[in-house]
Amino acid sequence: MAFTDASLTALRVFREVAERGTLTAAATSLGYTQSAVSRQIASLERAAGAPLLERRHDGVRLTPAGRVVLRHAAAIVDRIDAGARELAGLPQEPGTVRLGWFASAGADLVPRALEALRATHPAITVESREGGTPALVRALRAGTVDLALLGSGPPFRPPDTETPALETEILDEQGLCVAVPSGHPLARGDYIDVADLHGQRWIAGSGTAAGGGAGDSTGMGVWPGLDERPEIAHSARDWLAKLGLVAAGCGLTTVPVLLTGVVPSGVRVLPVRGGPNEQRRLLLARLPGPLPEPVALLARALRRIALTR
Structure with missing residues (x-):
């Protein structure tokens, strides 16, 4: 079978798998069963004459042949969609x-x-x-x-x-900061000494296990590199929820400088001194x-x- 025999459906499925990173996530996004997704990928691999995906425990990764097919699949799908819009009399969207x-x-x-x-x-x-x-x-x-x-x-x-x-x-x-309740003792100064972060209660992201250690993701809300097992009082994925919990006095959380202009009242965002420079x-x-x-x-x-x- 030649690659020219590849179906448009298989190309769409392959593109979705490449974007989602797992067959399961692609199946959910497309409304297919996982076995249907697997069949489409198998048919595309037969057409290409080479494996396109490396199956791993954490999902899939494109092979060199897969990267070539993806590049062309993306262009083909986009052009077919543009043609369908033109045939339907819908305006093109070059902008x-x-x-x-x-x-x-x-x-x-x-x-x-x-x-x-x-x-x-x-x-x-x-x-x-x-x-x-x-x-x-x-x-x-x-x-x-x-x-x-x-x-x-x-x-x-x-x-x-x-x-x-x-x-x-x-x-x-820019440096990572810490958001503290405005009534918290740490909010009285213009910065926080890293030593004063020991023993604090933290508001972490929902992906952080309770009581997670110093190796947790620095974007999850706990100051990175603490030489203790931090106390995670609350977890939330949404930044607005995390900052709302800070304002309510429920704990501290790390804040990227990008958010300093939109923090709610009742919260102070302060730089941290001492320890590694957390840029x-x-x-x-x-x-x-x-x-x-x-x-x-x-x-x-x-x-x-x-x-x-």
Whole structure:
């Protein structure tokens, strides 16, 4: 069987698997059974004459052949969809840009950049979605987002190890802060000494196990590198909920500088002194190659807002 025999359905399924990272997640997104997804992938692999996915305990990873097929699958699916719109008499959308962003970027930076872009280029439509770094990187690879805002912490490794390497631009680099209730003793000064974080109650992300240790994700709300088993009083995925719990006096949480302009009343955000310098980077990531003008204009708006914060 030749690759030209590959069905459009199989290409769509493969693109979804590449973006979601697991057969189960792709099946749920498409409304298929997992066995149906597996059959479509198997048919595409027969057409390609090579394995396209490496099955691993934590999901799937594209093989070199899979990366080639994905690149062409994304282009084929997009062109078929554009043709379907034209045949249906629907307007084409040459000015549509797809943006992915991590949670804290959506609180302030993304809305301000979209407002600025709309004021100067109202014909450009931006479709955006929130996601974690692995999901956003997969979406970039699958061609379902054009740009992605990613957060990065030490030791600042590349977003993934696939080829070609993603092009990343540092939009901002600032220290991690801690949000404390305004009535808390730590809120009296202009900064917090890292030693004073010992014995505090923490509000962590929902992915952090209760009583998690110092190796927990630094984005989850517990100050990284504490030489103790932190007390996690509450867990919440949503930043607004976490900051609301801080305002209510329920504990402390780490805060990226991106959120300092939108914290609710009753919360103070303070830098931490002592210990390792906990820097965080804001990255703008994309696939290598020339950018269409609408994508470049959105990138410029994001860059400008990040510089003026």
